[in-house]
Amino acid sequence: MKFSLSAPPQGVGDRAPNSTYYKTNWNQDFIGYLIVALSVVLYVGWFIIWPVKPNVRDFVQSPISHVLLFFGLIALTIFVHELIHVAAAPNGFTSKATVIGLNARNYRFYTYIDSELSWARSIFVVAAPFLVLTVVPTVLRFTAGLPTDWVGVVAICNASLSANDLFIAVSIFLRVPRQAIDVQFDFTSIRYALKTA
Ligand SMILES: [Zn+2]
Structure with a gap:
């Protein structure tokens, strides 16, 4: 696994034998706006589900440490979010091709994984951080009465980051056939292979 401050590596190309590759694209501008809107909806929506109230008295007593804690927590959320993508992929941590990066050209965080993923596994890899950092804490909050506000901050920020x-x-769920093998994805497209009959 490597860390990088440049653009994500190019896709891995055709590697599943005896199969045909297909690609689904989308209108990047339109989807870009849609994702920003979804990000806001998730932020507001999760805040409604989990109304984290800052403890103003603590904040006034130690404003600097609270601001540092808040931004430190966001940085940690982003890092752990990317690590969960890697952990969900087969050989994610052991593969030399894995990259966790920040693309300095568009300030987007990304995880690059070259594992060969089935339809179901690819959905799991993509959705795992949302499940672990947002859905699970939220369920625990309502079932086990998870008390802390800071966990709520992580859950809400991560919901927004997961748009x-x-x-x-x-x-992938709607547009890629279930029998697909070697599902690859990035910000602009999904590629997948179907076995040639
Ligand atoms: Zn992610």
Whole structure:
């Protein structure tokens, strides 16, 4: 696994033998706006589900440490989010091709994985951070009464960060056949292979 500050590597190309590759694209500008809108909806929506109230008295007593805690927590959420993508992929951590990066040209965080993924596994890899950092804490909050506000901050920020992931997960679910092998995806397209009969 590597860390990078440049653009994600190019796709892995055709590698499943005896199969045909297909590609689904989307209108990048339109989807770009849709994802920003979805990100806002997720943020507001999760805040309604989990109304985290900052403790103003603590904040006034130590404003700097609270601001640092808040931004530190967001940075940690982004990092752990990317690590969960890697952990969900077969050989994610052991593969030399895995990259966690920040594309300095568009300030987008990304995870590049070259594992060969089935239809179901690809959806799991894309959606895993949303499940682990947002859905699970939210369920625990309502079932086990998870108390802390800071966990709520992580759950809400991560919901907002997951807009692009959720769009890709739904796209794979709806547009890629279930028998697909070697599902590859990035911000602009999904590629997948079907066995040639
Ligand atoms: Zn993600």
